[in-house]
Amino acid sequence: MTADPRDLFEVPGPGPYLLSHSVGCLPRGSRARLNKDLLDPWAEEGSDGWSTWLPAIDAFRAGVAGLIGAEVAEVCPQPSVSAALTAILSGLKREPGRDVLLASAHAFATVGFAMRQLGALGFKLELIPEDRNPIDPQSWTDAIGPHVAAIVPMHVHSNSGLVSPMAEIARLARAAGAISVVDACQAVGILPVQPQLWGVDALVGSSVKWLCGGPGAGFLWMRRELIGTFAPINAGWFSHANPFEFDIRDFRYAEDARRFWGGTPAPAPCVLAASGIETVMDIGITAILAANRVLIDTMADAADVEFAMQDRGGTLCLTCDDVDGAEAALRALGCRFDRRRDILRLSFHIWNDEGQARRIGAALRGRVIRLVG
The missing domain is CATH 3.40.640.10 (Type I PLP-dependent aspartate aminotransferase-like (Major domain))
Structure with missing residues (x-):
């Protein structure tokens, strides 16, 4: 394995790719x-x-x-x-x-x-x-x-x-x-x-x-x-x-x-x-989950919210008082994510980094975002 597991994937742009719950990125091999x-x-x-x-x-x-x-x-x-x-x-x-x-x-x-x-x-x-x-x-x-x-x-x-x-x-x-x-x-x-x-x-x-x-x-x-x-x-x-x-x-x-x-x-x-x-x-599911949780915490801190991820999978399923505005803010960053009705779904994988998570959180800061369920 390379020193940085993010190098193992071909990651679509232009911004953070957050669609592992839909289609994961292509491994380079x-x-x-x-x-x-x-x-x-x-x-x-x-x-x-x-x-x-x-x-x-x-x-x-x-x-x-x-x-x-x-x-x-x-x-x-x-x-x-x-x-x-x-x-x-x-x-x-x-x-x-x-x-x-x-x-x-x-x-x-x-x-x-x-x-x-x-x-x-x-x-x-x-x-x-x-x-x-x-x-x-x-x-x-x-x-x-x-x-x-x-x-x-x-x-x-x-x-x-x-x-x-x-x-x-x-x-x-x-x-x-x-x-x-x-x-x-x-x-x-x-x-x-x-x-x-x-x-x-x-x-x-x-x-x-x-x-x-x-x-x-x-x-x-x-x-x-x-x-x-x-x-x-x-x-x-x-x-x-x-x-x-x-x-x-x-x-x-x-x-x-x-x-x-x-x-x-x-x-x-x-x-x-x-x-x-x-x-x-090869990367390890434990390592992927740990990275997912670190990135979610980083995003939440930048957004000034708390997400209780106990008994949750890897996807952030979010709703908001202004879902259209939140979606627009993420689109402006070039984020790749999806929306189902009033639910925004974002999945951090090993190819994402803390800088991306901070930018996403900052874009959502001041909005009333919360986990679904």
């Missing part, structure tokens, strides 16, 4: 990695490039496994979180009277879209309403019952940054006989993600945000002892126990998480994502 693991074998070997591409995909699976403390056999690449969630829930065995899929109305919209479409398989989506706090276990206690087949809580909420008590929510689901599938998109790469320690059944995630792996490389994890009980609808030759058997009359699910894979895999996103994961792991 990813272009060479893409050439070596995908483009060069394609150009030089054509179809025989698979002898390089499949190990490259396995490197991505291994990276995810190392990141979340899992076995490689429990990890399967997915094109997106929506696809991962659909793959898991479509394979869930229906039990009479247990047909509800439960999420919070505060979840990212794609979660609800994917779950709602499983009505075609006889499931029903129920949402814990917006006026119930999604990180309060009581909100889940009141909603989980014998009719619930699966719950899908978010580890970190995208519109507030609030962190759910995953172990407690998983315990509630388990006691009610429901499976728990965690959406870890806004957590992985900035917070410790420990599904086995939490006691959850499955997890979906993405490489595009804090992991700086680009779009197209989602993933799912499922605890090993549960995998064999799922029969996902989206089956293809790479879901097969032996993809190269080629007997159209004999389909057998892979014994490990690859049963959720489907058809021909896409090496390019996996190659880029593996590079992102390795870069992030």
Whole structure:
């Protein structure tokens, strides 16, 4: 690693880039990695490039496994979180009277879209309403019952940054006989993600945000002892126990998480994502989170406010009495951030520095800014 981890990324301008919650910056090593693991074998070997591409995909699976403390056999690449969630829930065995899929109305919209479409398989989506706090276990206690087949809580909420008590929510689901599938998109790469320690059944995630792996490389994890009980609808030759058997009359699910894979895999996103994961792991998630907190404190001090970041992810989700004015002040600095309705979202990563944080805080000083939630 170079002396300054900020040198490891190609950072868009013109001002501070604060969009890790959306798309993380491109690691400088990813272009060479893409050439070596995908483009060069394609150009030089054509179809025989698979002898390089499949190990490259396995490197991505291994990276995810190392990141979340899992076995490689429990990890399967997915094109997106929506696809991962659909793959898991479509394979869930229906039990009479247990047909509800439960999420919070505060979840990212794609979660609800994917779950709602499983009505075609006889499931029903129920949402814990917006006026119930999604990180309060009581909100889940009141909603989980014998009719619930699966719950899908978010580890970190995208519109507030609030962190759910995953172990407690998983315990509630388990006691009610429901499976728990965690959406870890806004957590992985900035917070410790420990599904086995939490006691959850499955997890979906993405490489595009804090992991700086680009779009197209989602993933799912499922605890090993549960995998064999799922029969996902989206089956293809790479879901097969032996993809190269080629007997159209004999389909057998892979014994490990690859049963959720489907058809021909896409090496390019996996190659880029593996590079992102390795870069992030080389720096260290602990170091990235520590830098995030220092920069948030520096910004808050310059703005003359206090932000309590306990039980928060890496994103500052802010609201203000004059959101338009606050947005304009940040745009004037050339900041790259986003706005959802009246919420401004800013994410400090390792490539940001304290000078940027001070300028951002100074631009917001005198405004009544506060954390959402």
